[in-house]
Amino acid sequence: MRPAHSIAGAGLPRGVIVLLGTACLVVVVGGMRITADLLAPVFLALMLTVTISPIAIWMRGRGVPLWLAMIANVVAVYLLLAGLGVAMAMSLARLVDLLPQYQQQFLDLRADLASALGSLGIDQAQVMAALDKATTPGQIVGVIEWIFGGVAGVLSNTIFLLAVLLFMGVDAVDYPSRLAASGAQRPQVVGALREFAQGTRRYLWVTTVFGLIVAVIDTLALWALDIPLPFLWGLLSFITNYIPNIGFIIGVIPPALLGLLQGGVEKMIWVIVVYCAINFVIQSIIQPKVVGDAVGLSATMSFLSLIFWGWVLGPLGALLAIPLSLLAKGLLVDIDPATRWINPLVSGGPLPATDSGPAAGRDGRVTEPADPAEPD
Incomplete structure (x- = not known):
């Protein structure tokens, strides 16, 4: 007797199935966009829980009581989140206090830029009106807050995030045994979930190590160049390291701008050169190769x-x-x-081993093994 999914699949052309699947995907993605404020903290909590869950699993393997492993799991993720939030809040507060001191430098820079554009035949009145909106300390603070906004916005919803982390941290302690119990009935599902957890853990650990290396080097380099708030820009480098491909570009803009305000074009160029030599080589050449092989x-x-x-x-x-x-x-x-x-x-890494599942024919269709009790 033919499997049920073979009978169902034979009733519709492949093109229709693809269109229906695409339509369902559009509906799901639209729903995710609408509920982004709810889903974003849940996904963040899930990633943090997956990252630190080996702590509780290791403790259970050493005979630590279940309740103590649960507490350790929850406390570890709370401390991680609290440390990141405090560092961001203190750094942003210092930035807000610092930028008004550069008001005159902003005005001088705006005047020089308007004069240069005016020499090219551009109306200076229109230039000044545009620069009034774009080159103020408040606008710069807004850009920095937007960069940190993803995490800062989630941290502002503290009660919901902490509640989700609490329940996920408690459940993560005995989750491996639950997966083992479900593996007998749904081995493919359990294998996919385990691969997701392992891949996520590898990615976060690799990216964190590279982020710490980049943050330390950037902080020391900016301190040597006498750029204000080097710790803040090192923290920004660490956070943007989790953004693939373009994180380096986002991280270089604020310190380069402060270099321009403090020391002119020469210091800004030095900041950009240092970032290119450090961040570009590590984040855009070395790290993608390692991450691709890992996940x-x-x-x-x-x-x-x-x-x-x-x-x-x-x-x-x-x-x-x-x-x-x-x-x-x-x-x-x-x-x-x-x-x-x-x-x-x-x-992005070595090709995965082929599975001994249903074979695919030359036309791309999956062929089921023949049922000996069914005639051809």
Whole structure:
């Protein structure tokens, strides 16, 4: 007797199935955009819980009581979040206090720029009106707040985020045993979820290590160049390191601007050169190769993930682009042997081993093994 999914699939042309799937995807993505304020904290809590869950699992393996492992899990993720929030709040407060001191430098820079554009035949009145809107300390603070806005916006909804982290942290302690119990009935689903957790953990650890290296080097370099608030810009480098491909560009703008205000074009160029020598080499050449080998996503897929999740969930979506893509890949590709042919097309590392699932014919269709009780 033929499997039920073979009978159902034979009733509709492949093109119609693709169109229906695409329409469903559009509806799901639209719903995610509408509920982004709710989903973003949940996804952040999920990624943090997946990252620190080995702590509780290790403690349970050493015979630590269940309740103590749960407390350690929750406290660890709370401390991580609190440390990041305090560092961001203190740094932004210092930036707000510092920028008004550069009011005169802003005015001089604006006048020089208007004069240069006026020499090219551009109306200076229109130039000054445009610069009045774009070159004020308040606007610069707004840009920095937008950069930090994804995480800062989630941190502002503290009660909801802490509640989600509490329940996820408690459940994560005995989640491996739950997966093992479900593996007998749904081995493909359990395998996909485990691969997602392992890939997310590898990505976050690798990116965190590279982010710390970049942040320390940037902080020391900016301190040597006498750029104000080097710790803030080092923290910004650490956070934007989680943004694939374009994080380096976002991180260089504020310190380069302060270098321009403090020391002119020469100091700004020095800041850009130092960032290019450090951040570009590490974040754009070395790190993508290591991350691609660790999680199995190509550079193109990483960039498209950034664009897509940033559009759906905002700044926090850009920060969590790779983990969210791994989750989508696990639920839509790895979970079904019939769709695992997509893995080599999106992989950034060594090709995955072929599965002993249903074989694909030359026309791309999956053929089921013949049923000996069914006539040809």
